[in-house]
Amino acid sequence: MSYSNIYKTSLQDSENFWKQQAENIEWFNFPKNILSYDEDGLPRWYKGGKLNTSYLALDYHVEQGRGEQVAIIYDSPVTNTKRQYTYRELLDKVATFAGVLKKLGVEKGDRVIIYMPMIPETVVAMLACARLGAVHSVVFGGFAAHELAIRIDDAQPKVLLTASCGKEINKVIPYLPIINAAIEEADHQVDACVVFQREIFQAELKEGRDYDWETIVNSTSQHTYVEVDATDPLYILYTSGTTGQPKGIVRDNGGHAVAMKNTMSWVYGTQSGDVYWAASDVGWVVGHSYIVYAPLIHGCTTVLFEGKPIKTPDAGTFWRVVDEYKVKVLFTAPTAFRAIKKEDSNGLLHQKYDTSSLKYIFLAGERTDEATYDWLTKLLQVPVIDHWWQTESGSPMLSNLAGIDLKKIKPGSASQSVFGFDIQILDADGNSLPPNTEGAVAIKLPLPPGCLPNLWNDTKRFKQSYLSQFEGYYFSGDGGYVDEDGYFFITGRIDDIINVAGHRLSTAEMEEVLASHPTVAECAVVGIADELKGQVPVGFVVLKSGVEILEDDLEKELIQMVREKIGPVASFKRAVVAARLPKTRSGKILRKIMRHLADGKSFNPPSTIEDMSVLDEIKDLLKLKKVGIEYQDR
Ligand code: COA
Numbered sequence: 117m118s119y120s121n122i123y124k125t126s127l128q129d130s131e132n133f134w135k136q137q138a139e140n141i142e143w144f145n146f147p148k149n150i151l152s153y154d155e156d157g158l159p160r161w162y163k164g165g166k167l168n169t170s171y172l173a174l175d176y177h178v179e180q181g182r183g184e185q186v187a188i189i190y191d192s193p194v195t196n197t198k199r200q201y202t203y204r205e206l207l208d209k210v211a212t213f214a215g216v217l218k219k220l221g222v223e224k225g226d227r228v229i230i231y232m233p234m235i236p237e238t239v240v241a242m243l244a245c246a247r248l249g250a251v252h253s254v255v256f257g258g259f260a261a262h263e264l265a266i267r268i269d270d271a272q273p274k275v276l277l278t279a280s281c282g283k284e285i286n287k288v289i290p291y292l293p294i295i296n297a298a299i300e301e302a303d304h305q306v307d308a309c310v311v312f313q314r315e316i317f318q319a320e321l322k323e324g325r326d327y328d329w330e331t332i333v334n335s336t337s338q339h340t341y342v343e344v345d346a347t348d349p350l351y352i353l354y355t356s357g358t359t360g361q362p363k364g365i366v367r368d369n370g371g372h373a374v375a376m377k378n379t380m381s382w383v384y385g386t387q388s389g390d391v392y393w394a395a396s397d398v399g400w401v402v403g404h405s406y407i408v409y410a411p412l413i414h415g416c417t418t419v420l421f422e423g424k425p426i427k428t429p430d431a432g433t434f435w436r437v438v439d440e441y442k443v444k445v446l447f448t449a450p451t452a453f454r455a456i457k458k459e460d461s462n463g464l465l466h467q468k469y470d471t472s473s474l475k476y477i478f479l480a481g482e483r484t485d486e487a488t489y490d491w492l493t494k495l496l497q498v499p500v501i502d503h504w505w506q507t508e509s510g511s512p513m514l515s516n517l518a519g520i521d522l523k524k525i526k527p528g529s530a531s532q533s534v535f536g537f538d539i540q541i542l543d544a545d546g547n548s549l550p551p552n553t554e555g556a557v558a559i560k561l562p563l564p565p566g567c568l569p570n571l572w573n574d575t576k577r578f579k580q581s582y583l584s585q586f587e588g589y590y591f592s593g594d595g596g597y598v599d600e601d602g603y604f605f606i607t608g609r610i611d612d613i614i615n616v617a618g619h620r621l622s623t624a625e626m627e628e629v630l631a632s633h634p635t636v637a638e639c640a641v642v643g644i645a646d647e648l649k650g651q652v653p654v655g656f657v658v659l660k661s662g663v664e665i666l667e668d669d670l671e672k673e674l675i676q677m678v679r680e681k682i683g684p685v686a687s688f689k690r691a692v693v694a695a696r697l698p699k700t701r702s703g704k705i706l707r708k709i710m711r712h713l714a715d716g717k718s719f720n721p722p723s724t725i726e727d728m729s730v731l732d733e734i735k736d737l738l739k740l741k742k743v744g745i746e747y748q749d750r
């Protein structure tokens with residue numbers, strides 16, 4: 117069947133369609149209800165169906181005779197380590213670690229926070245939680261103690277799992293000081309921490325609270341999988357919202373497993389046994405879905421890469437991994453290839469390797485710019501597929517479907533809707549817009565299986581953040597348009613979220629930090645265009661009257677505060693003092709205009725602006741301080 121026929125069926129006969137897709141995974145009890153609605157009127161898929169995600173990812177494959185196939189290839193150029201685990205070996209480790217969690221009192225429904233680097237034990241930890249029906253929440257290692265504390269208070273975990281350190285290109289990042297500070301700051305107290313001691317750095321453990329990973333593993337017996345309901349939560353993943361408080365995206369077990377299994381075939385065109393590599397981090401949704409769950413549920417071999425596209429040791433490292441493990445599909449963010457292109461624009465390092473195993477490149481996290489698309493296509497001679505998704509969806513919503521029928525690629529477009537997603541471009545009143553007219557990207561409800569059913573303990577915020585803007589639709593927060601051939605173009609966020617090197621960050625959160633400096637009266641953080649990272653944040657601060665501080669000193673202090681409160685991942689490197697900020701007459705700061713000024717884009721100032729002359733002041737300031745795309749010779 118062609119894409120368009122399947123797509124139509126997925127919308128017009130959606131329950132039957134999703135019933136058939138559910139048959140592609142192994143249930144303990146096949147769901148009688150395909151779609152139902154909960155007490156809040158929110159759609160739930162497969163209620164009453166019984167399954168276990170860890171069983172699907174491991175035991176099932178061993179039962180099917182795939183036990184000796186490699187499940188995980190761990191490749192860590194930052195620590196010079198390479199290791200492989202078969203499905204049987206991984207199952208063994210996960211069953212034992214499930215025993216450890218059980219011993220520490222973790223039961224079905226309890227939360228476990230995982231603050232760990234890109235090592236196999238992190239995958240073991242996630243799957244062990246899933247095995248018990250416990251809900252994991254992975255926190256990305258680039259976040260600071262304060263961010264971890266916010267998540268501890270919201271998720272209220274029984275146990276925290278961590279490692280002695282993370283490893284960036286040339287620095288070791290001890291984790292225990294971050295863990296200690298977060299536990300100190302949080303109101304909620306965890307019962308225990310389990311610490312994996314890495315060879316590169318040994319942490320000092322706290323008696324009475326911390327357990328050494330290896331010691332407790334060696335004294336524990338294995339635990340089998342627990343049946344859970346399809347609608348039981350598998351994990352919470354916090355993501356940036358438009359306020360200072362991150363949103364706890366909930367993923368359920370049933371819809372997620374169905375989405376993971378099917379997208380591996382539809383979107384990525386893979387079969388069991390293929391080598392699949394998502395070069396991301398398990399702290400992000402891409403890592404949850406396409407480093408861990410989807411490739412394992414589909415019976416692929418997944419690559420767990422602890423390194424960067426460059427400097428580990430050079431810009432040829434991606435090609436080395438593809439060659440060494442015969443990777444079929446590589447998925448990463450465009451920024452990774454911009455980094456490689458910058459260091460090896462002629463692709464000389466690529467020539468050292470045989471990348472003929474590679475069939476497709478998939479990109480997400482931000483729009484793929486045409487220069488990167490052209491460079492990559494020329495270098496690799498394989499389809500380079502831009503696809504669009506969010507933490508909320510857990511899998512691609514727009515993509516060219518390599519496993520169904522790969523259509524012509526239009527650079528700059530994330531192609532067409534994936535099955536089950538009825539994506540529309542709406543005007544402010546919720547009317548569908550004609551082709552080539554930019555508007556808000558929204559999805560007709562119900563969202564298909566795998567998408568967030570709710571926010572953790574916050575139905576009110578869920579409804580207000582996503583469902584209140586357009587009746588009957590989920591609002592994505594992105595703007596875009598669709599062309600006459602049905603190809604969608606995502607043009608960027610229309611709220612105050614920015615994407616820095618494929619990482620989603622909230623400017624509101626950074627503003628909260630800047631505003632807490634004693635000299636700052638008001639501030640605005642805007643994301644401005646950056647050649648490598650796509651966007652970077654810049655802070656504009658107005659000082660309280662009468663305060664005296666050297667601007668360079670203030671900038672250093674603000675940078676340090678953002679590092680300490682949010683983390684280095686924010687890449688907050690610039691703060692400038694402004695006499696005033698552009699505002700509407702009602703006092704709303706015009707952040708979008710500041711961004712346009714910094715990007716050198718033309719725009720029509722809104723008639724509601726309080727005073728036009730402030731725009732020239734900001735322009736002069738940007739020039740003087742060499743902020744923005746035109747002034748990148750800094
Ligand atoms: N733990 C601790 N610190 C971390 C970290 C982690 N897991 N990840 C990043 N950081 C730190 C970095 O060390 C850096 O710190 P610094 O300011 O002291 O140098 C800072 O956070 C910013 O990191 P990053 O955004 O990774 O920038 P970079 O300059 O080190 O590297 C790229 C730039 C483009 C090479 C890198 O961002 C990259 O590989 N991106 C790939 C995109 C990706 O994986 N996206 C995920 C979604 S698909």
Ligand code: AMP
Nearest residue numbers: 480481482483503504505506507606620
């Ligand atoms: P995250 O939740 O971290 O995955 O970030 C989701 C956001 O990243 C989306 O709302 C978009 O703004 C952006 N994004 C992801 N993929 C793409 C893409 N292919 N094209 C344009 N923007 C994208």
